[in-house]
Amino acid sequence: VFQVSSPLKTTPSSLSEYEVLPNGCEAHWEVVERILFIYAKLNPGIAYVQGMNEIVGPLYYTFATDPNSEWKEHAEADTFFCFTNLMAEIRDNFIKSLDDSQCGITYKMEKVYSTLKEKDVELYLKLQEQNIKPQFFAFRWLTLLLSQEFLLPDVIRIWDSLFADDKRFDFLLLVCCAMLTLIRDQLLEGDFTLNMRLLQDYPISDVHLILKKAKELQDSK
Structure with a gap:
C-alpha cells in the first residue's frame, strides 16, 4: 500500500487540477490509489511500479471532469477498465x-x-x-x-x-x-x-x- 500511496501524495501531478470535491467525498488521490492498489493485487506478476500513477492520472482526469454528471459518477470504474486495457498493451515496459x-x-x-x-x-x-x-x-x-x-x-x-x-x-x-x-x-x-x-x-x-x-x-x- 505504501508503494502506491507515497508517490500519489508527494509527487505533483494532474490531480491538483481537479475541482474540489464536496464534503464527505473521497479525495481524488484516494480514488487513484485504490485503482492502482486493486490493479496490483489482480496482477501480482507486475504489481505496482513507479510511474503507473502518471499513466492512470490523465485517464482519471478525463473521466472525473466529464461535463455529464452521470458519467462522472462512474469515473473510477471507467478509469480502472481503461487503465487495465492500456496496461495490457504497455505492461512489458514495466517488467525489468x-x-x-x-x-x-x-x-x-x-x-x-x-x-x-x-x-x-x-x-x-x-x-x-x-x-x-x-x-x-x-x-x-x-x-x-x-x-x-x-x-x-x-x-x-x-x-x-x-x-x-x-x-x-x-x-x-x-x-x-x-x-x-x-x-x-x-x-x-x-x-x-x-x-x-x-x-x-x-x-x-x-x-x-x-x-x-x-x-x-x-x-x-
Whole structure:
C-alpha cells in the first residue's frame, strides 16, 4: 500500500487540477490509489511500479471532469477498465526482466534511434558522437507515454492521436522522432550538457506541431 500511496501524495501531478470535491467525498488521490492498489493485487506478476500513477492520472482526469454528471459518477470504474486495457498493451515496459527482449523498453528506446537514423541521419550521428544514449531521455518519454513532458491538456491531445492509431506505439516512436527533429538545429549546435538539458526538459510546447511532424514522418515511409 505504501508503494502506491507515497508517490500519489508527494509527487505533483494532474490531480491538483481537479475541482474540489464536496464534503464527505473521497479525495481524488484516494480514488487513484485504490485503482492502482486493486490493479496490483489482480496482477501480482507486475504489481505496482513507479510511474503507473502518471499513466492512470490523465485517464482519471478525463473521466472525473466529464461535463455529464452521470458519467462522472462512474469515473473510477471507467478509469480502472481503461487503465487495465492500456496496461495490457504497455505492461512489458514495466517488467525489468523483459528490458532487453524485443518487447522490452530497451529495444523500444533503441528503435527510437534506428527510426531517427532513417529519418535524419545527420542528427542521429551527432547524438551518437556526443554519446547521448536514448536511455537518457527516451525511457521516460516511452514508459510514461510523454505524460511528464507536456501540460495535461496537451498530454490528452497526444494520447488521443496515439489511441486512435491501430499501430499506436509505432506512432509513439514517430512522435519521439518528431520531437528530436523539431529541435535539430539546437541539438546540432549544442554540446553534451546543453543537449541533455534540452532533451530532459523539452522546450517545444506546441503539441499540434509535434503531431503534424510525426504524421509527416509516418507518411514519408
